[in-house]
Amino acid sequence: MHIPDGYLSPATCATLYTGVVPFWWGALRRVRRGLHTQMVPLLSVFAAFSFIIMMFNLPLPGGTTGHAVGVGIAAIVLGPWASILAISVALMIQAIFFGDGGITAIGANCFNMGVIGSLVAYTTYELISRDAPVESPRRVWAAGLAGYLAINFSALAAAIELGIQPQLYRDATGAALYAPYPLSIAIPAMMAGHLTVAGIAETVVSAGVVAYLQKSQPSLLRGAAGGATTKPLWLVLMILAILTPFGVLAMGSAWGEWSAGDFLHPETRRQIAAASGGNELPAQVPAGLQRLARLWTAPLRYSSQVPAAIVGMVLIIGACWCIVLLARRIRVRRNMSFVERTLTSLMRASEYAASAEHVTESRGLFQKIDPRVKVAGLLLLIVAVAAARELRVIGGIFLFALAMALLSGISLRKLAAWVWMPVLLFTGLIAAPAILVTGPRSAAFLVGRAETAATLVGLLVLTTPWAWVLKSLRSLRCPAVFVAILGMTYRYIFEIMRTALDMLEARRSRTVGTLTPLESRRLAASTVGVLLNKSFQLSGDVHLAMQSRGFRGEIHVLSEFRARTVDWCWLGLFVALAGGALWWGS
Amino acid sequence: MVGIVSQAFVFEVRNVTYRYESVAALDGISLSIERGKRIALLGANGSGKSTLLRLLNALHFPESGGIAFNGQPLARDAFDQDAFAFAFRSRVGLVFQSPEVQLFNPTVFDEVAFAPLHLGWPRTRIEAAVAEILGKMEIAHLRDRPPHRLSGGEKKRVALASVLVMNPEVLLLDEPTAGLDPRSESQIIDMLMSWGGDGRTVITTTHDLGLVEDIADYCFVLQAGKVAAEGLPGEVLRDVALLERANLIHAHRHRHASGVIHSHPHTHPHRHD
Ligand SMILES: Nc1ncnc2c1ncn2[C@@H]1O[C@H](COP(=O)(O)OP(=O)(O)OP(=O)(O)O)[C@@H](O)[C@H]1O
Numbered sequence A: 001m002h003i004p005d006g007y008l009s010p011a012t013c014a015t016l017y018t019g020v021v022p023f024w025w026g027a028l029r030r031v032r033r034g035l036h037t038q039m040v041p042l043l044s045v046f047a048a049f050s051f052i053i054m055m056f057n058l059p060l061p062g063g064t065t066g067h068a069v070g071v072g073i074a075a076i077v078l079g080p081w082a083s084i085l086a087i088s089v090a091l092m093i094q095a096i097f098f099g100d101g102g103i104t105a106i107g108a109n110c111f112n113m114g115v116i117g118s119l120v121a122y123t124t125y126e127l128i129s130r131d132a133p134v135e136s137p138r139r140v141w142a143a144g145l146a147g148y149l150a151i152n153f154s155a156l157a158a159a160i161e162l163g164i165q166p167q168l169y170r171d172a173t174g175a176a177l178y179a180p181y182p183l184s185i186a187i188p189a190m191m192a193g194h195l196t197v198a199g200i201a202e203t204v205v206s207a208g209v210v211a212y213l214q215k216s217q218p219s220l221l222r223g224a225a226g227g228a229t230t231k232p233l234w235l236v237l238m239i240l241a242i243l244t245p246f247g248v249l250a251m252g253s254a255w256g257e258w259s260a261g262d263f264l265h266p267e268t269r270r271q272i273a274a275a276s277g278g279n280e281l282p283a284q285v286p287a288g289l290q291r292l293a294r295l296w297t298a299p300l301r302y303s304s305q306v307p308a309a310i311v312g313m314v315l316i317i318g319a320c321w322c323i324v325l326l327a328r329r330i331r332v333r334r335n336m337s338f339v340e341r342t343l344t345s346l347m348r349a350s351e352y353a354a355s356a357e358h359v360t361e362s363r364g365l366f367q368k369i370d371p372r373v374k375v376a377g378l379l380l381l382i383v384a385v386a387a388a389r390e391l392r393v394i395g396g397i398f399l400f401a402l403a404m405a406l407l408s409g410i411s412l413r414k415l416a417a418w419v420w421m422p423v424l425l426f427t428g429l430i431a432a433p434a435i436l437v438t439g440p441r442s443a444a445f446l447v448g449r450a451e452t453a454a455t456l457v458g459l460l461v462l463t464t465p466w467a468w469v470l471k472s473l474r475s476l477r478c479p480a481v482f483v484a485i486l487g488m489t490y491r492y493i494f495e496i497m498r499t500a501l502d503m504l505e506a507r508r509s510r511t512v513g514t515l516t517p518l519e520s521r522r523l524a525a526s527t528v529g530v531l532l533n534k535s536f537q538l539s540g541d542v543h544l545a546m547q548s549r550g551f552r553g554e555i556h557v558l559s560e561f562r563a564r565t566v567d568w569c570w571l572g573l574f575v576a577l578a579g580g581a582l583w584w585g586s
Numbered sequence B: 001m002v003g004i005v006s007q008a009f010v011f012e013v014r015n016v017t018y019r020y021e022s023v024a025a026l027d028g029i030s031l032s033i034e035r036g037k038r039i040a041l042l043g044a045n046g047s048g049k050s051t052l053l054r055l056l057n058a059l060h061f062p063e064s065g066g067i068a069f070n071g072q073p074l075a076r077d078a079f080d081q082d083a084f085a086f087a088f089r090s091r092v093g094l095v096f097q098s099p100e101v102q103l104f105n106p107t108v109f110d111e112v113a114f115a116p117l118h119l120g121w122p123r124t125r126i127e128a129a130v131a132e133i134l135g136k137m138e139i140a141h142l143r144d145r146p147p148h149r150l151s152g153g154e155k156k157r158v159a160l161a162s163v164l165v166m167n168p169e170v171l172l173l174d175e176p177t178a179g180l181d182p183r184s185e186s187q188i189i190d191m192l193m194s195w196g197g198d199g200r201t202v203i204t205t206t207h208d209l210g211l212v213e214d215i216a217d218y219c220f221v222l223q224a225g226k227v228a229a230e231g232l233p234g235e236v237l238r239d240v241a242l243l244e245r246a247n248l249i250h251a252h253r254h255r256h257a258s259g260v261i262h263s264h265p266h267t268h269p270h271r272h273d
């Protein structure tokens, strides 16, 4: 059920990533509440458990293999939210480090096994055993059924995702681009194994662990995970890890997890056909599949199982720690409203960029160039990026900008935090539909162009006092009104942001306790109203202050730059680069 | 209106009313300001001091009544002519109460150069004048900083410098020392006072009675948009009933060792240096 790279089209992958992210976010927020309890160690136990249980490959009829997931028991003990996190952590580590499941399909796999599995298992278990006492046998068979349904719904989801691919994505000759078998073949083939062997394995695991916990750790089954110790559970895990070599009860791969090579080898072709109701694979490896399958080569293999299991467990504990840190951050920041948070971080980033002090302090390569040359040169490069029809050319300019940034003492961290991440988030929103409509190539162009242009602008702003940028624009014959508006907008954004922050703070100091979302939305709305009023007032007053000092509707700017020979050389370099990029790129 | 002016007065304000939407800020105010004098405008919050200064600076125009500058009426249409507008703007400077309003340029240098640049001075003269005033105000080291990132006191100095650089013959100061530490306050007062003389007129608004005798030869007490009293600082400060009416002083209530509660007006006419 671990869908590899290349079996789902990029659009399907993107959709499923989008589908799973809200669940991750919600889960992180909920896990935060349990941080004072044993939730975190438990989370890693179940992530590790799921990781190891998935290594126990069981033979399925038709020569393929299948495995339990461990999602049933995770959802029962952790609740659905933490269970989503636990299973997702296991799946990510498998995909990234062991090549089990694709990188592009992490969203899909987490959605199928993590989200669907957890929700189905939890609902089933709760419905059947809600008011049963902890030691009741009803809980044991409720857990069994929960596991069975969970793994089968997960498998069904995976089968549907795989089965719709050939209907949706074909090349000009009508051959499938990604997963080759349609729904009519994928669903029976996938479900055959899960309704039987894998389903039974999951049932046994869920019911067995619940029965075990009823005797050893009944508090874990009471919902509140407090007070229970995880030590015996870890012990069980270690034993399981050591047993994993015997866990490889069957060789061969699971249905729908074949490598590109399996498509060509006659022996495997025969096996796959047998597992797929006698339907032969296409003679050629699907083009899209072949391309995507090369995307990621995992650094580790399951080949030596014990070390793999132990490495996996170490990775899982690390990952769970990261989750704790993440959840803590969410908790700390919760005291501020979303509006405040956004304002504060915007303020910090833009004030930093605006301050001439830090720029003049750090003497780098780019700081020394005449600002007019910088503005003109970087504008030329941006034009070249916008016009480029070759990803290589865009990449080249990006590398140039990156090198310049490093030589100018701008840290990568700063660039990432203030330029790349925001742009990626923003263009990601635009690029996601673009992938659906025009394919990944145009999305790559969009993101590449946006990131490169933003890096160039960031390079300019981070090495040049804002005032000089404005002056340079002016001395490059930009209309004065435009420059003045740009400058004042920028300046008054601070004023308004600061006022907004002050107002929010003043209000918060007058309100006791935390606000409900409704209250804080109301507060934000009225604050925005007052703020708008204030900014009108401010701009009116500023206009008066300008008039008072002789402003008559036209802005004048004093420019005081003097270009040296070096600056002319830089200008030449920029022109040559941009010219070259335009020539090569189009 | 125009007929009654005399060249001894820089400003003559006659029966001026001005309202913001529904609030009457000035309510039939009349006063005359003598050339070369240092004038204090006293008044509680909301008494109309800032509004009056804006009218004197021809940023707003009276709803009724009239204002004359050196005998010439300040009317809206007079400012349509560049020559008159530039002449007036370079002769009358206003430092706003809130420096936030006044500082809108990207650097301190540009801020201070704004007025001369827009009044059409030649470039070399601008640079010399800016350098001189920055030195005088002790802010030369802030030259390339963005004004909105300075401290409150530094902002105030930049705001002052941006007006003083024009060397105006009438200086309108709206609470120039509010928010300054004691050292800066006395420094700035000394500066501004040495600025007066040479036929220059300085009009300062304040509600700090302790300052009045230092900054003014003559003062007006404003109350609800009207002049409630005027006179020499010494006389005005002694008129406790007037000051109390104008909300410039409050009863100072304290308990003596004998246990008697004693109440008298808190005038605080002395400055502690
Ligand atoms: N922009 C405005 N819109 C509406 N009303 C205003 C505005 N500015 C001032 N007012 C009102 O006009 C009246 C006079 O205000 P003004 O600012 O002239 O007082 P002030 O004497 O300078 O007070 P302060 O000592 O607090 O600075 C006040 O009642 C005030 O509420």
Ligand SMILES: [Mg+2]
Pocket: B049, B050, B051, B097, B174
């Ligand atoms: Mg005022």
